[in-house]
Amino acid sequence: MRKIKLKIIFLIVAILITAAFVMSKIKGKNLDSEIIREVNPTIGTIQVLISTTGTVLPKNRLEIKPPVSGRIESIEVKEGEQVKDGQTLAWMSSTERAALLDAAEGQGEETLKYWKETYKGIPLLSPIDGEVIVATTQPGQTVTTADAVIVLSDELIVRAEVDETDIGKIKVGQNANITLDAYQDQKIKASVEHIYYESETVNNVTIYKVDLKPEKVPSFFRSGMNATVDFITESKDHILIIPVEAVRKEKGKSFVLVRQESSKNPSKTEVDLGITDDKNVEVISGVNEKDRILITTKKYVLPNGAAGTNPFLPFRNKKK
Numbered sequence: 678m679r680k681i682k683l684k685i686i687f688l689i690v691a692i693l694i695t696a697a698f699v700m701s702k703i704k705g706k707n708l709d710s711e712i713i714r715e716v717n718p719t720i721g722t723i724q725v726l727i728s729t730t731g732t733v734l735p736k737n738r739l740e741i742k743p744p745v746s747g748r749i750e751s752i753e754v755k756e757g758e759q760v761k762d763g764q765t766l767a768w769m770s771s772t773e774r775a776a777l778l779d780a781a782e783g784q785g786e787e788t789l790k791y792w793k794e795t796y797k798g799i800p801l802l803s804p805i806d807g808e809v810i811v812a813t814t815q816p817g818q819t820v821t822t823a824d825a826v827i828v829l830s831d832e833l834i835v836r837a838e839v840d841e842t843d844i845g846k847i848k849v850g851q852n853a854n855i856t857l858d859a860y861q862d863q864k865i866k867a868s869v870e871h872i873y874y875e876s877e878t879v880n881n882v883t884i885y886k887v888d889l890k891p892e893k894v895p896s897f898f899r900s901g902m903n904a905t906v907d908f909i910t911e912s913k914d915h916i917l918i919i920p921v922e923a924v925r926k927e928k929g930k931s932f933v934l935v936r937q938e939s940s941k942n943p944s945k946t947e948v949d950l951g952i953t954d955d956k957n958v959e960v961i962s963g964v965n966e967k968d969r970i971l972i973t974t975k976k977y978v979l980p981n982g983a984a985g986t987n988p989f990l991p992f993r994n995k996k997k
Contacts, residue, residue, distance in 0.1 A: 731837035735830030
């Protein structure tokens with residue numbers, strides 16, 4: 678019995694020693710290797726953006742409601758149509774006229790025609806120049822003074838929601854780019870038209886609404902469409918730029934590694950930087966377009982055969 682216990686203890690000790698040896702070999706081989714990439718500074722553009730979401734909405738939404746209760750006789754316009762101030766949008770009959778016409782219809786065409794000319798219908802007129810965005814009411818439908826028969830819009834805008842931490846960077850007249858979720862390959866230029874003074878709380882976040890006016894409203898704009906809005910807070914053209922990952926920070930200063938023709942070792946060169954868009958950064962001084970800048974990144978390399986092995990299994994002699 679004592680011999681069996683000694684054998685078990687010896688076996689456990691042997692397994693632990695083997696495991697420690699294997700793990701030390703793995704750690705020794707898991708060294709970081711560097712990947713070196715070489716780039717040249719280029720002339721380009723940097724835009725500093727504030728991104729948020731927005732919705733396409735009418736700037737002024739005008740509902741055309743009947744002056745009296747009655748019945749719609751005809752709709753003279755359709756959705757998407759441009760209308761002028763004073764244009765007839767629809768014809769309707771008051772409740773009394775509708776009842777009279779229904780009674781006259783049973784007495785023949787001549788009687789019906791007489792009462793239609795004697796008792797005129799009520800026109801619903803457009804009070805503005807605009808676009809029809811809702812025209813779903815059908816002829817024959819009964820309506821009240823609370824029902825919107827036609828809905829007009831003078832123009833479509835985009836209303837964005839800006840976080841209170843960013844609202845201080847937004848100014849009236851500031852340029853922005855709008856991208857609709859439905860047309861992501863189309864960028865629409867716009868400018869800030871109005872910043873609302875009263876805040877709102879959305880999901881426990883304080884936001885301010887901002888209205889943007891497109892330079893030109895595309896034909897595919899529809900009220901209610903969702904959009905991504907990029908406010909341009911800073912923009913510079915024809916400047917010298919390098920990737921952000923090429924810059925190293927030391928004691929509050931910025932450096933890049935520049936390859937030297939006369940030496941194998943790169944030169945650590947101090948640079949003066951400007952604006953950045955998180956991908957590229959402006960170089961004010963320190964390097965030029967002819968310099969070759971090195972970018973080093975570390976790559977973790979797994980040891981050969983490390984994956985799928987169990988250090989507690991006995992090793993077998995490999996045949997050469």
